[in-house]
Amino acid sequence: GEDVEQSLFLSVREGDSSVINCTYTDSSSTYLYWYKQEPGAGLQLLTYIFSNMDMKQDQRLTVLLNKKDKHLSLRIADTQTGDSAIYFCAGSGANNLFFGTGTRLTVIP
Amino acid sequence: DAGVTQSPTHLIKTRGQQVTLRCSPKSGHDTVSWYQQALGQGPQFIFQYYEEEERQRGNFPDRFSGHQFPNYSSELNVNALLLGDSALYLCASSGTVNYGYTFGSGTRLTVV
Numbered sequence: 642g643e644d645v646e647q648s649l650f651l652s653v654r655e656g657d658s659s660v661i662n663c664t665y666t667d668s669s670s671t672y673l674y675w676y677k678q679e680p681g682a683g684l685q686l687l688t689y690i691f692s693n694m695d696m697k698q699d700q701r702l703t704v705l706l707n708k709k710d711k712h713l714s715l716r717i718a719d720t721q722t723g724d725s726a727i728y729f730c731a732g733s734g735a736n737n738l739f740f741g742t743g744t745r746l747t748v749i750p
Numbered sequence: 751d752a753g754v755t756q757s758p759t760h761l762i763k764t765r766g767q768q769v770t771l772r773c774s775p776k777s778g779h780d781t782v783s784w785y786q787q788a789l790g791q792g793p794q795f796i797f798q799y800y801e802e803e804e805r806q807r808g809n810f811p812d813r814f815s816g817h818q819f820p821n822y823s824s825e826l827n828v829n830a831l832l833l834g835d836s837a838l839y840l841c842a843s844s845g846t847v848n849y850g851y852t853f854g855s856g857t858r859l860t861v862v
Contacts, residue, residue: 645792676853683754683840684793684853729792736806737783738842738851740792 643667643732645741652747659717661744663730668711670732670739675704675715678727678743687715687728722748754843754854762860763831771826771857775843781805782824783851784816785840793840799824828859836861 644666653659665673671692676684690697690704690713697704703716713730725748731738755774763769775782781800785793795808799818818824822843828835838858842851 674850683855684842686850686852689850731792734795734806736798736800737795737808738785738793739795742790742792 643670643734643739645730645732645739647728647730647741647744649742650745650747652749653720654749655720655722657720659715659720659724659746659748661715661717661728661730661746663713663715663741665711665713665730665732665739667732667734667739668708670734672733673704673706673713674731674733674738675702676729676731676740678729680726684729717746720746720748722750724748754841754852756839756841756854756857758857759855760858760860762862765831765833765861767831768827768829769831769859771828771839771841771859772823773826773841773843773854774823775841776852779843779845779852780822781844782818782822783842783844784824784826785842785853786810787838787840787856789837796826831861833861835859 674689675687701718705714727743729743731740783798784796787793797807798805802818813829815827838856840856841854844851
């Protein structure tokens with residue numbers, strides 16, 4: 642199966658940009674996803690990128706994909722306290738998703 | 751438009767018991783997947799159901815079984831519960847275009 646790795650923690654000040662990084666081992670994923678999980682809740686799909694794209698922008702979110710290095714990143718512009726959560730990157734198998742362990746983002750007011 | 755709904759939200763069971771969790775997919779979705787999320791971990795794929803058949807299975811023992819009904823809703827059954835089965839169980843649904851799985855809020859299972 643695919644391994645997906647993320648750093649565990651990230652702290653930023655309100656209004657700054659956050660960058661959450663992810664590396665994966667299986668280059669056959671057709672789509673790569675970013676999900677957000679707030680305490681006690683399920684997963685909310687934030688954005689996804691098709692594997693033949695380098696970048697995707699969606700309002701405050703920018704996803705960068707480096708297929709050569711198998712590296713995915715999520716940039717959140719103007720980070721707000723409501724962005725505090727755990728962020729998961731996930732690769733896609735034929736019928737399933739492979740998740741990292743998640744990055745806990747803490748936004749300091 | 752209702753998203754994915756799961757029931758119950760919380761459950762406490764004793765070791766050795768059996769449990770059934772339920773999931774209704776998002777309107778228009780015909781595929782249901784189940785994931786187990788242990789505390790502090792990312793979700794792990796259990797299995798996926800499509801057209802009332804198990805289409806793919808992750809690395810979980812046979813104690814974990816499922817079912818999909820003609821209305822696309824699904825059940826996850828776990829037999830002979832172990833303490834290690836304590837986790838958040840997430841249901842995800844998807845349509846024929848296989849991107850953007852929609853997750854429910856999960857069922858928190860505690861085995862004591």
